Amino acid sequence: MTSAPASRVDLYRAELLERILPWWEEHAIDSAGGVFTCFGNTGELVSHDKYTWSQGRWAWLCHELAVAGRQKLIRADAAAWDARSVATARHLERTLVADGTEVAFVTDRDGTHLPDDDGAVSLSVYADLFAALGFVGASSSANDPDRLRWSAAAHRLLAAADRSVRDGSAPSAPYPVPAGFVDLGRTMLLLNVATEVNRHTGSEQSRDIVEAAVDRVVGPDGQWDAARCWEFRPSDPAGGLADTLLANHINPGHILELAWMLLDAAHVSDTTRSLLPDWLPVTVLRTLELGWDAQHGGILRFVDRHGGAPTGRRLGDSAYEDLVVDTWDTKLWWVHIEALLACEMFAVSTGDPAFDAWSDRLADYILTTFPDPAGGEWLQIRDRAGAPLDRVVALPVKDPFHVPRALIRMIRLHEGTPAS
Numbered sequence: 001m002t003s004a005p006a007s008r009v010d011l012y013r014a015e016l017l018e019r020i021l022p023w024w025e026e027h028a029i030d031s032a033g034g035v036f037t038c039f040g041n042t043g044e045l046v047s048h049d050k051y052t053w054s055q056g057r058w059a060w061l062c063h064e065l066a067v068a069g070r071q072k073l074i075r076a077d078a079a080a081w082d083a084r085s086v087a088t089a090r091h092l093e094r095t096l097v098a099d100g101t102e103v104a105f106v107t108d109r110d111g112t113h114l115p116d117d118d119g120a121v122s123l124s125v126y127a128d129l130f131a132a133l134g135f136v137g138a139s140s141s142a143n144d145p146d147r148l149r150w151s152a153a154a155h156r157l158l159a160a161a162d163r164s165v166r167d168g169s170a171p172s173a174p175y176p177v178p179a180g181f182v183d184l185g186r187t188m189l190l191l192n193v194a195t196e197v198n199r200h201t202g203s204e205q206s207r208d209i210v211e212a213a214v215d216r217v218v219g220p221d222g223q224w225d226a227a228r229c230w231e232f233r234p235s236d237p238a239g240g241l242a243d244t245l246l247a248n249h250i251n252p253g254h255i256l257e258l259a260w261m262l263l264d265a266a267h268v269s270d271t272t273r274s275l276l277p278d279w280l281p282v283t284v285l286r287t288l289e290l291g292w293d294a295q296h297g298g299i300l301r302f303v304d305r306h307g308g309a310p311t312g313r314r315l316g317d318s319a320y321e322d323l324v325v326d327t328w329d330t331k332l333w334w335v336h337i338e339a340l341l342a343c344e345m346f347a348v349s350t351g352d353p354a355f356d357a358w359s360d361r362l363a364d365y366i367l368t369t370f371p372d373p374a375g376g377e378w379l380q381i382r383d384r385a386g387a388p389l390d391r392v393v394a395l396p397v398k399d400p401f402h403v404p405r406a407l408i409r410m411i412r413l414h415e416g417t418p419a420s
Helices: 006-027 052-070 078-095 125-141 146-167 185-201 204-218 252-265 270-275 280-291 319-327 333-350 353-369 402-415
Strands: 181-183 232-234
Touching (some): 006 402, 052 078, 052 125, 078 125, 125 146, 125 185, 146 204, 185 204, 185 252, 204 252, 204 270, 252 280, 252 333, 280 333, 280 353, 333 402
């Protein structure tokens, strides 16, 4: 089987057009540019502050919706979505810091940079990279000279992020990388954004960053392999950290998201395709098995590398450790939709019926668990048994990103329509 059943593709389209997009259009679009995202799990707006990574995601998504509308993949007013992408990019310009190689992590509604606890402008490479994503998306919706200016801003932010991720100096709010560890998250996002920048521009600079990022993730030193898909890896194997909680846990959602990002990156160059490991599909299936909750269904947020609750010695000075211990058995909306997208993509690329079976299982769980039964959007965090939890997930935001991105991609995948 190489495509989802027609009825399920129709479900994806209906979910996007009848539930997701109408909710955001009604509740969240700021007429001054950008989108409000500080919503509680039950849908109430708690702040007009704007996290830059959310604004970057929104600018990119609006362009993708415009493209899908023009291609008749969905019923959408392409001109309206293009205008929203452009308006959000104008807000993103207000978030730029100094020489334009960084952005403020969070601003007020009008774009004034909000300080951290020490009075400085808050920074994070995640915000920088999502701003780059937004700029390159909006540049494809814009007319000159905005197109050229925003494409240049995307490349400038991408290059600076590449340098800081390589040397380990990139700030990683909301969760700083603990001392003595190398993280997967920063390189993973760098890879994804560089791939998108290349898709829009074809630039040699972005292609080189993609190739280097793939090499760092799955290179010959085996840092990320079929047996051990790390979220945090001790930077010194002999440094006495191998028995820690940080070293022993895995993040199934990130592994599955990265897996499809690697497939995406393979379209960038022959060099990138040659870097993809043969064991990648096996890793996806193994991760699904490790992460799946046999008792209640769904994918656990964090698990031990051998399965079950994460284990290992705590270092005691990491907010991320608290996150792992306190939330490992919760069920998050983004984890599940990224898992479904990965399964759909690997089903098509490999023809292995195991991915079809997982797609069926995930789609059934997702569509009966996360959509708000009261008619709202999705409730983004659930407890282990699937009941809603009103708590913060990393940031106090509800982002219009993972779900519509995956739904658009899955519709496009099964309709055989490439992205423009």
